[in-house]
Amino acid sequence: KNQVEQSPQSLIILEGKNCTLQCNYTVSPFSNLRWYKQDTGRGPVSLTIMTFSENTKSNGRYTATLDADTKQSSLHITASQLSDSASYICVVSEFLNTGTASKLTFGTGTRLQVTL
Amino acid sequence: GAGVSQSPSNKVTEKGKDVELRCDPISGHTALYWYRQRLGQGLEFLIYFQGNSAPDKSGLPSDRFSAERTGESVSTLTIQRTQQEDSAVYLCASSFQGLSGNTIYFGEGSWLTVV
Numbered sequence: 001k002n003q004v005e006q007s008p009q010s011l012i013i014l015e016g017k018n019c020t021l022q023c024n025y026t027v028s029p030f031s032n033l034r035w036y037k038q039d040t041g042r043g044p045v046s047l048t049i050m051t052f053s054e055n056t057k058s059n060g061r062y063t064a065t066l067d068a069d070t071k072q073s074s075l076h077i078t079a080s081q082l083s084d085s086a087s088y089i090c091v092v093s094e095f096l097n098t099g100t101a102s103k104l105t106f107g108t109g110t111r112l113q114v115t116l
Numbered sequence: 117g118a119g120v121s122q123s124p125s126n127k128v129t130e131k132g133k134d135v136e137l138r139c140d141p142i143s144g145h146t147a148l149y150w151y152r153q154r155l156g157q158g159l160e161f162l163i164y165f166q167g168n169s170a171p172d173k174s175g176l177p178s179d180r181f182s183a184e185r186t187g188e189s190v191s192t193l194t195i196q197r198t199q200q201e202d203s204a205v206y207l208c209a210s211s212f213q214g215l216s217g218n219t220i221y222f223g224e225g226s227w228l229t230v231v
Contacts, residue, residue, distance in 0.1 A: 034220070043120075043207055043222035044159075089159070103172070104149070104220070108158030 002027040004092050004107035012113045017080055021110045023073040023090030031095035035064050035075045038087045038109065047075070047088075080114045087111050118142075120223035122208050128229045129198055137193040137226045141210030146188050149209040149220070152177075159207065165191060198230045 004025045013019050025033070032051045036044035048057045048064040050073070056065045061084075063076045077084055087109040094103045121140040129135050141148050150162040161175035165185045176182070180198075185191040195202055205225040211218045 036222075043209075043224045045222070046219045049219060103164070104161065106151075106159040106161070 002092070002094055002103075002105045004090055004105050006088075006090050006107035006110050008110060009108075010111040010113070012115060013080055015080060015082055015114050015116055018076065018078050019080060019112065021075045021077075021088050021090075021112070023075070023092075023107055025071050025073070025090070025092045025105070025107075027071075027092040027094050027105050029095045030068060030071075031093035033064075033066055033073050033093070034091040035062070035073075036089040036091060038089055040086070044089055077112075080112075082114050082116070085112060085114045120208055120210050120221050122206075122223035122226050124226055125224065126227045126229075128231060131200060131230055132197055134194065134196045135198055135228060137195075137206050137208075137228070139191045139193070139208030139210075139223060141189070141191070141208070142221055144188075145210035145212050145221075147211045147218075147220075148185060148191050149211075150183055150191070150193050151207045151209065152204045153207060153225070154204045162193070162206075195228075198228075200230045203228055203230045 007022045032049055034049045035047040037047055038044040047059050047062050050057050050066045052068050061078045066073045089109040090107040092105050123138045146167045148165040151159040153159050163183045164172040180196045183193045205227045207222055207225045209220045209222045211220040
């Protein structure tokens with residue numbers, strides 16, 4: 001069964017500090033991995049998408065890494081801001097033989113709180 | 117439209133009533149997804165539409181749940197005889213062709229409360 005596990009479940013950090021969120025998956029065959037940010041009461045917003053051949057991708061202060069061999073990804077947030085307080089969700093796509101479809105498996109997210 | 121639009125944004129209904137939730141995907145997006153998210157929990161896959169292919173309904177939790185999509189446009193998610201356990205936010209998302217690497221855009225969700 002395809003699974004996506006995220007850790008930690010929740011995290012509290014001081015403003016300005018860095019943090020790293022982890023994602024382990026068992027989805028196969030692997031197509032791509034996405035990180036989403038979800039503010040409370042809002043829909044998820046895409047941060048990064050990485051395919052098999054990509055090891056790292058950045059989006060501003062967010063940097064995602066992918067190790068397709070160990071099936072692990074991380075999301076590193078640099079110089080955190082209060083507005084980074086949200087849930088961060090790892091989503092892995094399973095490649096389907098139809099060629100144009102993909103099935104998504106969602107992690108349950110890491111709840112990040114940035115405080116003064 | 118500029119983004120995925122969902123309506124209603126909030127719905128309170130009595131147990132046993134039917135509800136219909138609507139999703140307008142981004143124009144040109146052939147792939148459309150419905151997810152359910154209970155309070156404090158992760159997203160739960162419900163159904164996936166891709167162009168004219170038969171939808172993937174494997175996530176629908178019971179026969180009280182059904183979804184339709186007209187061509188490559190609007191989709192409606194219908195919940196019949198609602199139960200309190202159906203209370204959740206229902207999120208719709210769309211993407212271009214559902215191809216690998218395409219960004220999936222989410223709507224703001226329809227918050228359903230069954231009392």
